[in-house]
Amino acid sequence: MKYSQLMTQTLREVPSDAEAISHRWALRAGLIRPLAAGIFSFLPLGLRVKQKIENILREEMAQANSHEISMPVVQPAEIWQETGRWNEIGNEMMRMKDRGDRDMCLAMTHEEAVTDLARHLIQSYRQLPLSVYQIQTKFRDEPRSRAGLIRVREFTMKDGYSFHVDQESLDEYYPKMYEAYERAFKRTGLGGSTIAVESDTGMMGGTEAHEFMYLNDGGEDTLLICEKCDYRANRQVATYTRETIGAEDAKPIEEVATPNCKTIEEVAAFLNVPATQTAKAVFFVGLTGGEEKFIFAVVRGDHELNETKLGNAVNAQELRPATDDEIRAAGAEPGYASPIGVQNATIIIDNAIAQGTNFVSGANKEGYHNLNVNTGRDFEADIITDLVAVAEGMPCPNCATNLGSTRGIEVGNIFKLGTNYSKGMNATVLDENGKAQLMIMGSYGIGVGRLLACIIEEHHDDNGIIWPISVAPFQVEIVVLTGKKPAGELEAAEKLYEALQAAGIDVLLDERDERPGVKFNDADLIGIPIRLTVGARGLANGQIEMKLRHESDRSDVALDGAIARVQDEVAKLINGLK
């Protein structure tokens, strides 16, 4: 392609509100343009990168014996009603009516659509296992898009789905997809800095899930990582080794005045007890099946509550903090709350509270706490489970080593869905006994645009992007320098350009009438891995100059041998990504 044909513009300045590195470079290099909040156009350079990424994903899906299909973006409400998600999912789903007043939506994922296909097309266990994928637009009306392509509303996702007759078959297939993902991230240049962690199954439901996280300080997820063993988990699901507590005998409950002691720190200091001996109450209103329910959660004073665990435990689609009025309506006093005597609430407590004894807890009375509060004797819990948000330094659940923490951006995930969708949509096959069985499903996603953004985060310097060759919009850029008295530079460059194309190399020819500095700066900015400079100076000696974007040295190359030399460098760069 010739530079003059690119619909793009490199920018010297970016909107001051573009903060994320990948956002700034993507705008400055002319890869994308915003149209609305979280909605972008891809310009030629950006689209070429996106397509390169997609093709790598296609190749790796083929390795995992998954086959490409394409499903609609606009979907009828019916299939979403079958699985119940029409009501479960809130405003994140974009809904509309067609001319016949039928409820429709923009697909935010495709479990329903693919399950519908499967139930019509798969009748027998003999057809299983089967795996399909698509690379398709999704729309999620995010409450807050941000950071350029990292968090958007309209995006492209590679989403795959597998169908199995039994759990063993899924268990066998899942690691193959896991490996395909590892290969894909390696090939796109994120290999060294992307890890898989155990993750929440969230709105997808299911039994086991992993997220592939690109490690980045600006990431939205907190990850807990054990340096000793291989434990790695998203904070949403991370667990830890609980210390064994020598439970004392229950002592009689006793009310004490604790004026102006609303926080755990204040209470612990005032009563001179460790925070581990206090109980902290946290209040939420959970939405389950369209019904609001007051939730009274209790964790130990030194612990933080994990809302994901709480939401899963009470089976809530949405959680919001309760207001002071709602807390009082349930019979508790904000700042001095106790589960004792609370009405119309789901009381859910962490294991540490259930196992320990003689906690300090509020007295549901302004300025008073109770000593020696005990589960079972003084109040009954509706649910006892793990509610702790694991923090850095807590002991690893496998080996008790102190956990480290880091931030990451989710670029992909894999889920064992089980029968979550086949059940609601009655997707069955006959097994070898002629008996109908719900299909067991897995789902596998990768956000293509987000992956592109992460690649920029990983590969750039002060002058611009440094594309890994596998996803670079072009493998080679030829910069022609024509002086006032052209001496055949342009002709030589065009000849080289055509020869490289004939050799199967992706080439960009910058033939614009611009000064050298402009062309060099643009070349650095858009980040093509191999730059060839054709100028009168070298041409007189039958030479051109070659420079790799990630290196600072330049070298002269004989024009005759240039093609072979470029092919050599391309091969080397690709090998570097394996």
Added chain:
RNA sequence: CGGAGCGUGGCGCAGCUCGGUAGCGCACUAUCUUGGGGUGAUAGGGGUCGCUGGUUCAAAUCCAGUCGCUCCGACCA
């Protein structure tokens, strides 16, 4: 949804406090100049100052409302 900020030519910004001819840099067009790391000069084109309403002789500027965008938080496969 809570907090903060911003909407003035394609981009970056000034002007607003104290109402009175809409400005600067980049980009764009033309001519000249320069020609291996964002040359220099001259002359141009391009803006309902987000929108609506109000105050006023007069509104980019003051007031109210509204829409949009960004950042922090909540939220989120």
